[in-house]
Each structure stands twice: as C-alpha cells, then as structure tokens.
Amino acid sequence: MLPVVLTPENAATxxxxxxxxxxxxxxxxxxxxxxxxxxxRMRTESLLTWxxxxxxxxxxxxxxxxxxx
Numbered sequence: 001m002l003p004v005v006l007t008p009e010n011a012a013t014x015x016x017x018x019x020x021x022x023x024x025x026x027x028x029x030x031x032x033x034x035x036x037x038x039x040x041r042m043r044t045e046s047l048l049t050w051x052x053x054x055x056x057x058x059x060x061x062x063x064x065x066x067x068x069x
Contacts, residue, residue, distance in 0.1 A: 005044065023040055031050055
C-alpha cells in the first residue's frame with residue numbers, strides 16, 4: 001500500500017526515475033507536487049491520476065488556503 005503523501009524519493013521509486021528528475025518535473029509543473037519549505041511533496045492520488053493522462057496544473061490545486069485578495 002502506498003502512503004497518501006509521497007516524497008520525491010518515493011515518487012522516483014514508483015516512476016522508476018531519479019529523485020532529482022521528480023523535483024525538476026515538479027518545478028516545471030510537469031507533474032503534480034508542492035514545495036513545503038525546502039521539501040517537495042505530492043499526493044499519491046494526484047501522481048497516479050497524472051500517470052493515467054496529461055497533467056494540467058489547474059486540475060490539481062495546492063492543498064490549503066489560496067491567495068487572499
């Protein structure tokens with residue numbers, strides 16, 4: 001069973017790539033993920049959904065409150 005939240009290392013193992021490739025893909029918004037301080041995390045469900053089809057950032061808003069106006 002996969003954890004609810006993945007580290008870049010967890011995601012790299014799942015995707016069979018290097019963890020630095022996962023971080024780069026998050027930074028380029030090619031895969032879903034969020035930066036928390038110095039760390040990157042992603043929801044397992046979002047990553048698995050991304051694997052099923054094209055990723056669109058607008059379909060995966062970050063958790064938590066949005067910007068205030």
